[in-house]
Amino acid sequence: MSVINFIVDNILTQASITIALIAMLGLLLQKKSMGQVISGTLKTLLGFQVLSAGSGIIVGSLTYFGEIFTIGFGMQGIIPSIEAINGQAMNELGLGRDIALTFLAIFVFNILIARFTKWKYIFLTGQAILWMATMTTVFGFFAGLRGITLILVGGFVGAVFAVAMPALAQPIIRKVTGSNDIALGHFCTLGYLFEAGVAKVFGERGENKKSIEDIQLPGSFEFLQDTYLSLMVVMVPLYIVTAAFAGSEFASTLSGSQNYIMFAFIQAIQFVVGVYVLLAGVRLLLGEIVPAFRGIAMKLVPDAIPALDCPVFFPYSPNAVILGFITTTIGTVVAMFVLPVFGLAMILPGMLTNFFAGGTAGIFGNAVGGRRGAIIGGIAHGFFITLLPALLVTIFNSLGFINATATDVDTVFAALLYAWILSPILKAF
Amino acid sequence: MFGLFKNKDKPKTKEPTTPEPTLSVEEKARLVNEIEALDKEIEQTSETDKPALAVLYEKKGLKQAELDEKEQAVASLEKSLDYKLSIGDGYKKLMSLYNAKRAEAARSGDDQGIDYYMNKMDDMRQIAKKVTTSR
Numbered sequence: 001m002s003v004i005n006f007i008v009d010n011i012l013t014q015a016s017i018t019i020a021l022i023a024m025l026g027l028l029l030q031k032k033s034m035g036q037v038i039s040g041t042l043k044t045l046l047g048f049q050v051l052s053a054g055s056g057i058i059v060g061s062l063t064y065f066g067e068i069f070t071i072g073f074g075m076q077g078i079i080p081s082i083e084a085i086n087g088q089a090m091n092e093l094g095l096g097r098d099i100a101l102t103f104l105a106i107f108v109f110n111i112l113i114a115r116f117t118k119w120k121y122i123f124l125t126g127q128a129i130l131w132m133a134t135m136t137t138v139f140g141f142f143a144g145l146r147g148i149t150l151i152l153v154g155g156f157v158g159a160v161f162a163v164a165m166p167a168l169a170q171p172i173i174r175k176v177t178g179s180n181d182i183a184l185g186h187f188c189t190l191g192y193l194f195e196a197g198v199a200k201v202f203g204e205r206g207e208n209k210k211s212i213e214d215i216q217l218p219g220s221f222e223f224l225q226d227t228y229l230s231l232m233v234v235m236v237p238l239y240i241v242t243a244a245f246a247g248s249e250f251a252s253t254l255s256g257s258q259n260y261i262m263f264a265f266i267q268a269i270q271f272v273v274g275v276y277v278l279l280a281g282v283r284l285l286l287g288e289i290v291p292a293f294r295g296i297a298m299k300l301v302p303d304a305i306p307a308l309d310c311p312v313f314f315p316y317s318p319n320a321v322i323l324g325f326i327t328t329t330i331g332t333v334v335a336m337f338v339l340p341v342f343g344l345a346m347i348l349p350g351m352l353t354n355f356f357a358g359g360t361a362g363i364f365g366n367a368v369g370g371r372r373g374a375i376i377g378g379i380a381h382g383f384f385i386t387l388l389p390a391l392l393v394t395i396f397n398s399l400g401f402i403n404a405t406a407t408d409v410d411t412v413f414a415a416l417l418y419a420w421i422l423s424p425i426l427k428a429f
Numbered sequence: 430m431f432g433l434f435k436n437k438d439k440p441k442t443k444e445p446t447t448p449e450p451t452l453s454v455e456e457k458a459r460l461v462n463e464i465e466a467l468d469k470e471i472e473q474t475s476e477t478d479k480p481a482l483a484v485l486y487e488k489k490g491l492k493q494a495e496l497d498e499k500e501q502a503v504a505s506l507e508k509s510l511d512y513k514l515s516i517g518d519g520y521k522k523l524m525s526l527y528n529a530k531r532a533e534a535a536r537s538g539d540d541q542g543i544d545y546y547m548n549k550m551d552d553m554r555q556i557a558k559k560v561t562t563s564r
Contacts, residue, residue: 303532309554
């Protein structure tokens with residue numbers, strides 16, 4: 001008995017072990033060789049530990065940023081980073097094991113829905129499922145759910161999103177790609193549909209509809225090719241300007257003997273390092289689990305429509321991607337200044353979300369409302385994807401998250417469902 | 430919401446996912462001739478002129494796909510991307526061919542096939558990302 005207790009108390013409570021066991025299960029079900037099972041399991045375990053290390057670095061940098069921002073601008077400045085939310089939830093909040101099991105539950109429920117209903121979408125963007133599992137677990141926990149209920153509810157809600165979002169986007173994806181072969185698997189879909197809706201109302205129609213694809217666009221966005229370089233381009237000025245506003249007197253108390261501007265520069269780089277390490281961990285973590293489970297999913301649902309990550313659709317409308325990035329960025333900058341007027345936190349623009357989510361939203365806007373639709377819709381999209389995460393800030397603060405909020409709007413929407421609907425119901429009983 | 434779900438199936442019948450090859454004998458002969466002509470052009474093109482070879486192989490792959498020669502089309506389109514990454518019609522066709530091969534593998538319960546083509550689709554995502562951001 002004491003052996004079982006030891007295993008339950010000391011081994012199974014470790015998130016890294018739980019995740020490694022999930023990977024092991026997937027590899028065994030795929031009848032991989034013993035060598036592949038062992039190496040895959042260990043790599044997953046390593047991935048989790050790398051992710052934790054990255055999270056520690058990010059939290060250190062964000063804590064510093066939070067302090068100088070509050071002094072510099074007299075309000076809370078929030079960095080939208082789903083990675084930071086995931087890292088903090090997995091480690092500092094101790095929800096890693098529940099998130100890992102919810103991640104598995106989303107996969108399983110997704111396969112069941114696709115197998116037994118007419119909606120054949122299998123969501124294959126592993127990172128996005130991890131972010132969804134993070135949000136349903138955090139907000140389920142916030143609503144008072146614990147243990148197996150937390151995992152099953154999170155798994156079911158996540159899987160419904162994993163099927164419903166590709167299904168809702170499919171009419172437009174079908175129009176863009178000209179086929180029903182593949183679907184969009186990215187948890188920013190409500191933003192895309194929002195842009196499409198705005199583009200429908202304000203865009204061009206019928207014969208007047210002019211696609212942005214008919215225009216030769218100048219410019220290069222090579223800096224975005226490197227995730228970390230693009231993060232640095234934004235974070236370094238952000239930290240330095242904030243430190244300057246905080247002033248040398250306060251900022252020096254944090255920087256010790258080092259010059260406070262130089263310290264801010266290094267802290268900005270530290271943030272990028274944290275994201276680098278964390279994402280390297282995520283890649284290691286998912287590198288074995290996702291191929292194992294997607295193989296199982298495809299076999300169990302042979303007529304599945306794979307829902308794939310957004311860059312797959314860029315070739316179908318490349319100019320709209322660039323236009324979407326630019327207009328969404330404008331929208332997020334406008335929202336950054338407007339939201340604090342209404343008492344909400346200042347959400348700083350996240351350039352990577354603006355590129356990937358904004359770019360894909362541009363495809364939707366252009367497909368529905370042509371150039372004008374894409375421009376007006378894109379700005380509205382930028383505002384929308386800033387507003388939704390801003391609504392979560394108070395809850396994140398109360399849960400102990402440091403200066404960060406989620407990005408992908410479908411996960412934010414799922415969180416709001418928990419916070420505004422499920423939580424009051426549970427608390428009423 | 431559920432109404433939307435119902436609607437989504439309607440166009441399915443209107444727009445066949447992969448158009449079945451209903452080529453006449455003449456059309457087939459024309460495509461075969463065009464592929465032969467492209468082969469000659471490829472032979473005459475210098476190995477160092479990678480952009481030109483990429484275009485020629487892309488054209489060849491698209492024509493092979495029209496003839497429903499899936500394997501050959503995949504090989505030509507992959508070759509085109511090896512010479513130069515692009516996200517034109519060749520990319521889209523290759524993506525759709527990979528997906529068709531993935532579905533075939535799934536139907537026959539071929540784990541390795543599923544894995545292979547899913548990884549290929551992953552590679553395509555990377556190509557799309559790379560080419561879009563370096564335009």
